[in-house]
Amino acid sequence: MSYQALYRVWRPQRFDDVIGQDVITTTLKNAIVTNQLSHAYLFAGPRGTGKTSAAKILAKAINCPNQKDGEPCNECEICESITNGTLNDVIEIDAASNNGVEEIRDVRDKAKYAPTQATYKVYIIDEVHMLSTGAFNALLKTLEEPPAHVIFILATTEPQKIPATIISRVQRFDFKRITANDILGRMEFILNDKKIDYDDKALKVIAKAAEGGMRDALSILDQVLSFGFDKVTYENALQVTGSVTKSLLSKYLTNVVNHDVKDALSDVRQMLESGKDAARFVEDLIKYCQDILLYQQSPEMVEESELGVIDEEFKQLTSIVDAQRVYRMIVDLNDIQNQMRYTMHPDVYLDVLTVKLSTDSQQDASQAQPQTVVQTASASNVDNQLVQQLKDQVASLQKQVEELTRNGVAANNGSNSASEPDRRPAAKKPSGSLSNARVNLTKIYPVLDNATRQDLTNIQNIWDELLSGLDVTKRALMNVSKPVAASHDGVVVSFEYPFLFQKASTDEELQDALGNGLDRILSYVPDFVFIPAEQWPEIRKGYIVAQKNSGKEVREESENSSVENSDQNDDNNNEKQDNEPKIVKQATQLFGEDIIDVKDD
Template identity: 60%
Template sequence: MSYQALYRVWRPQRFDEVIGQTLITQTLKNAIKTKQISHAYLFAGPRGTGKTSMAKIFAKAVNCQFQKDGEPCNECETCKAITKGTLNDVIEIDAASNNGVEEIRDIRDKVKYAPTEADYKVYIIDEVHMLSTGAFNALLKTLEEPPANVIFILATTEPHKIPATIISRTQRFDFKQIQAKDSLERMAHILKEKDLKYDEEALKVIAKASEGGMRDALSILDQVISFGDDTVTLDNALLVTGAVRKQLLVKYLIQVMQQDTQAALLTVHDILADGKDPERFTEDLVNLTRDLLLYQQSPELVTQIEMDQVDSDFKKLASEATPQQLYTIIDDLNDIQQQMRFTTHEDVYLEVLTVRLAGPQKAAAPAQTQAPADSATIERLQHEISNLKQTVESLQQTAATATPAKLQTVKTTPKPKRTKVNLSQVYPILGAATRQDLSALQEIWPDLMNILSIPQRSIMGVSKPVAASPKGAIIAFDYAFLQQRANGDQELIDALENGLDRLMHKVPKLEFVPADQWPQIRKDYLQQHQVAAREDDSEETQEVHTASSAEPVKSEANDDPVVSKAKQLFGDDVIDVKSD
């Protein structure tokens, strides 16, 4: 049999073998033992934290005839078939490559058929956030009315992209990043089972480089084993991960804080000569500086995070460095990291970083040599201040004798610049607007807001629909800057249109206006409509108006085309007719 990667060979086959997710495993085991199995689950969390493995274990446990305490036996034919991926009743789908409506409709058509071999038919949809809007709508129908013997398990690394209507119909479990110590214990167990020699310090480097993903940790370990010919050493782990020895990082920071620029530059050149990644070097420096800040406040916390990798040099540096120095180093490192993303000469940026970190203290040291020049400067400034005071007094006397009209002219400030509104798009919507369309939009508006993501909801939270037609709608914003931001956010507009399509089964064109300009826009439109209506009146219509002039003023006002149009647009309850 061909070689298999470690993360495939050592994939968990029981709930107790899943690393770092005790809360989730215990909940699922209890649900299986008590027969309280839901029809749909959502597994969300970072990559490599066990979402797909947990889904397969759950599929085995609910279908295993010999399960004990919620755990699958892994010995029966059903368990073996699910482990190999050959059981027809457990269907695993990659939503990244099967994200269309047709694929989900095919599931919807086949889900009503009973399982052929197992008790439950289990659908595992990985990366479910990649489904299209139409596919989500098709899946929603199935989740609303699922058959009794079907279970859906949705896995995703980006749950915020899944519609709220889907999430509300599932039991959600949030997988957390795996602690470095848990990854360390798992790797040590695997190496002992394989009877391979290893350096514990090397496993600590790999555990930190994996950034909370067990699969990433095992992949790096696989590389180190191959590179070291079935031995795991610290040097090999540093080479494979591109990390820098902590002693070198501490040495570099000591040289920088002692303003020894030449020695710090030599240290950087030695690190780069060993083939270390410059971006990884800056990232390790940020983590070390953070650890120094934390150690000054809570030594026990840093000892736990660093897995007892705290030596005497680190402790000495933490006692000598001031928080302000560490803040400055972190700020400079962040600036360099942003600039290094857009260059191919990363070593130059590291040299500039070194000179910058060591330079400011040197420039600030000589202060007393400038004393004579500072005294002369102070005398000159005092003389200028005296002249300015005299000028201010003369201006105040002149202002006291000025006329109120002149003062008012001086105090007048220019009017704030108004946001430009595209009236050519707004007026056609007003021309076809009805009260019924506005009421329908206002009714589903809260549900539409709930569909949006939190950042999108924060923009639209100060808006409301003020007019609507069958093909368009006008949305007024309390703040003009949010209206401008919404106009330029195509992702927000797409989310609104998708939500309207789902809730109203149509996609009206949206126009955004500032709320403070909306009354004037409405007034201008009604005035223009009034002029057009009067020009179109025929002589016969004018005679009818003349003949009915004896009727009350209120009736005459109600026959006015402007009033009629206003009632059509905004409803009788908000129209107050006043006679001039």
């Protein structure tokens, strides 16, 4: 294969060719010139930043008989052999595939022998963090006291995985990411040398997409050259990298900021139809929002990072968008980016994201505040009117009690007259949370007339199965409900929250689904009556009073005990509990009365 990738052809052969690592290359050259070489080096840093290239240059420089100012000549037999990888005294080991104890022991044993051609025997161990614990232990002693003619150069992208005992025995050099300007200059040099025309904006897109790795930049440049038949254009660079044009990002965010949901969704559709990657689009949006925040604080910093490419649309957008809004957008973008990793339908997430970003605004919140104040004031007026009505009612009742007392009625029926006023206001006591929650007692009382404990138990036993047959929305609505009374022809269901009671009462599809479920499970379909949970005790007591006043026998049995006996048994239960031993009380509290059987000795 005659063609070689650009990153292989243009691999640095001298320290001066290593881009963006001036401090490291200067230190190594000075160490060679002054003959202050260490027995072991650790080159750590991101991928494509020159670690392995610097290791090979160092191996050539310390063995080159013609080295000058710490640089190898690259013309002698030793330099050419190291460049071609044929010199036996320079050994490259891939720790990813040779990470066992036996391989490192073999290195340790062979390191004792003197070099055959070169001055130093050099071991370059790439991705050294992949070595096993046993392999590191085998290497430890050799690194601590190596032979005088051996130099170890360890390279890694994850230095945190290397044991501290190893790091303490080497000289560590941290390679940093290469700046976009340095990558841009190197690509311009290569293309000029190859006499290939290029678009400046295209090279800037590639330099930013490389994320600080020179090897990545040259690989992308290779792809662009192949895609465009040795032509480097802006459009080709965008296609290969999957990046989105700045104009589309500006247009999209402008529509989002202006709450133009329709046009923003159209921008997303245009981006996807042009073949752009959804994940890359979100990543570009995050970077764009970051640039907006930075530009509002330090325009010079953004101009430097963007290689001087700042359009008027970007400047206009930074002047109209609020920083707090951008903060919220970045949070939403980050959440969507994490969710999109596990989906096969990223377009759905982008549409949801677009609607959310377009409808979120601090201005909307500020506009809502006066309305909230008005609503609060209105609610306050309603409360004041309600209090005044209650006061008038209490005053009227007090007058009636006084008249009855003067007529002598209170002496004979004191308990009834005292309890009646208490009961009547209680029945009419309004609740702020239930001001709109109206319960139809004409449907509840017929169910209670024929309610039995057995029917309620039957419904409770199949309640979870019934809810599992509903769709997600209806099941979420019914999760805060429970049956409290039942007969063969009807079921009373209480809801924990009044607004959910109202929603369920008007949802005919929900009631049909519940009926179909009961028909499938129990083979009969009772009517459903919905009530708010906090009104159930009041309704139950009202039913008992109505039955007693009419002289009828109360047969309804509700969730915990029969309605008729629930109030009468309270005093008896309290007296019984006072006489029970302490251990019986504790057992009853833990397990309930239904399964406790107390036997006397």
